[in-house]
Amino acid sequence: MEPQPSLKKKTIGGLMWSFGDLIGNQGIQFLIQIILARLLLPEHFGLIGMILVFIALSNSLVDSGFTQALIRERHANQTDYSTVFYFNLFVSLLIYLILFMAAPAISRFFDEPQLVALVRVLSIGIVINAFAVIPKAMFAKEVNFKTQAKINLSSSILSGLFAVGLALAGYGVWSLVLRQLSMNAIQSLLFSLTKKWLPSLVFSMSSFKRLFGFGWKLLVSGLIDTFYTNVYFLIIGRQYSAAQLGYYTNASRFSEIVSQNLAATILRVTYPVLSSIQDEHERLKQSYKNITRLAAFLIFPVMVGMAAIGEPLVLLVFGEKWLPMVPYFQLLSIAGMLYPILALDLSILQVKGRSDLYLYLEIINKLSLTILLFLAVWLELGVIGLIGAAILNTYLEFFVNSHVSKREVAYPATEKLGDLLPIYLISFGMGAVVWLIGQQVEGNLLFQMVLQVTAGIFIYIAVCRIANIGELRTVYGLISSVLAQKNKR
Incomplete structure (x- = not known):
């Protein structure tokens, strides 16, 4: 059994480098996105948005749930890794062939002739990504996010500079396509070279069946989740103009910089750590509860x-x-609030090996979203109505996920709601004051935003201190631990 100090040290170290990856990598990508948004037109981003659902679904198929299965596997060996590698590579080549042939049909669906070439070129990245799946899984098992942070940062900078150069040269939408492809290629190359792993000439059916037995339910769940995450691009691209989809695409990416990326950072650190204590029920519950509160x-x-x-x-x-x-961005930001909490609920089911419940939840939650989206389209509520459906569904998911996950970890919705409600109310109270300050200040936008952010931080910390929110002390403790580790070097 791993001692508590070792687990805590591993978690803090992983969080430090994973948050560093978030700030550095996503910061660079955000900067590049700003530059490209100023150089390109909304229509260019809209064209890429039309393809996103197909690329995202394809990447989920390539992974096939094996990454999570390998991370959870305590004694994964070379045969396991090689088997998964060959399967992923085969699936990626097969998917690329399907997308290549389906490109004309996708183009006709959106009535955009340019999509034929765009789909065929952008989907090459699916094959490239298959080469990085195993090295990434190995680094995740080791809770080694320092190396991943360096690789992600390097690939973001190099591909971003390449894309800006192409945009300045007048390549339009192709600068976005080649940016993604170059990032895929650089990441795969660096992960492979850094890990120095090569597959053996072996494919084990027993390894495949064991890992796929756990992973196939995650695969189906991942496909469902990926489809519904990107279904908005499909509906908006079909029903509205490329420019309208461009506004939504950038609003979505802008809002996700914090919610989904911060959630992914927390999950990729906590999943292998929680997996190591999956059989210690009380310790697992307390860790899960603390992480949920801290994420909120x-x-x-x-x-x-x-x-x-x-x-x-x-x-x-x-x-x-x-x-x-603007209104898309504001509503999507509110919709993204609960995403990390929902992701943690599903993650704990993976830790406990209940991929069947994971799949069950995905089906139930997406069924409710389908009904809400249908109503929004039928009532002709526009893009705002589609986003409103997403917001309502996140709250429904919160209660459904909590109800199901409490079977594995005794943390019911009522207890979780009691933990999160004070933070929720303080956040909205702070937001209301910040918005009112913005309404009173006119003139320089930078001054207005700096004033609002400063006031928001001060209000939030002050109210949390008065309300005795324990996570404030936890954050202070994490910062002190990081600084102490830095000073020891």
Whole structure:
């Protein structure tokens, strides 16, 4: 059994480098996205948005749930890794062939002739990504996010500079396509060279059946989740203009910088750590509870704050031509608040080996979303209505996920609601004050935003201190631990 100090040290170290990856990698990508948004048109981003659902689904198929199965496997060996590698590579080549042949049909569906070439070139990245799956899984098992952070940062910088150069040269939408492809290629190359892993000439059916037995349910769940995450691009691209989809695409990516990326950072650190204590029920529950509260403490105020400063933020960052994306960005920020909590609920089912319940939840939650989306389209509520359906569904998911996950970890919705409600109310109260400050201040957008952010941080910390929110002390402790480790070097 691993001692508590070792587990804590491993978690803190992983969080430090994983958050560093988030700030560095996503910061660079965000900067590149801003530059490209100013150089390109909303229509260019809309064209890429039309393809996203197909690329995202394909990448989920390539992984096939094996990554999570390998991370959870305590004694994965070379035969296991080689088997998964060959299977992933075969599936990626097969999917590329299917997309290549389906490109004309996709183009006709959206009535965009350019999509034929765009689909055929962008989907090459699916094959490239297959080469990085095993090295990434190995680093995750080791809770080694320092190396991953360096690789992700390097690939973001190099591919971003390449894309900006192409945009300045007038390549339009192709600068976005080649940016993604170059990032895929650089990441796969660096992961492979750094890990120095090569597959053996072996494919074991017993390894495949064992890992796929756990992973296939995650695969189906992942496909369902990926489809519904990207279904908005499909509906908006079909029903509205490429420019409208461009506004939604950038609003979605902008809001996800915090919610999904921070959630992914927390999950990729905590999943292997929690997996190592999966049989220690009380310790697992307490760790799961602490992580859930900490995730809410960090993400709730940021998402509400982003919505509150939405207009000056979009105008300052993207410029006047992107003003129509403001309401989309604000609503998507609110929709993204609960995403990390929902992801943690599903993650704990993976830790406990209940991929069957994971799949069950995905089916139930997406069925409710289908009904809500159908109503939004039928009532002709527009893009705002589609986003409203997403917000309502996240709250329904919260209660459904909590009800099901309590079977494995005794943390029911009522207890979880009691833990999260104070942070939720404080965040919205802070957001309301920040928004009111913005309404009173006119003139310089940068001054307005700095004033709003400063006021928001001060209000949130002050109220949390008065309300005796324990996560404030936890964050102070994490910062002190990081600084102490740094000083020892």
